[in-house]
Amino acid sequence: xxxxxxILGGYGYFVWPAFIFTFLSCFALYLKTNKEFKKxxxxxxxxxxxxxxxxxxxxxxxxxxxxxxxx
Numbered sequence: 001x002x003x004x005x006x007i008l009g010g011y012g013y014f015v016w017p018a019f020i021f022t023f024l025s026c027f028a029l030y031l032k033t034n035k036e037f038k039k040x041x042x043x044x045x046x047x048x049x050x051x052x053x054x055x056x057x058x059x060x061x062x063x064x065x066x067x068x069x070x071x
Contacts, residue, residue, distance in 0.1 A: 008015050045051075 006012055006016075
């Protein structure tokens with residue numbers, strides 16, 4: 001296997017630790033944000049209960065045009 005790809009012309013010693021640090025930082029931020037979101041979601045549902053949603057019916061374009069009395 002050609003390891004020159006991973007050495008990156010001698011800069012691999014600087015690039016790979018920076019890449020790993022960035023990846024781990026983003027992953028830790030994701031975990032913290034996800035945990036906080038779940039906590040806030042539980043608090044919201046405890047305060048307001050289940051979210052009620054309403055389904056909106058749509059009319060087919062052909063049906064609407066055929067029953068129109070404009071013409």
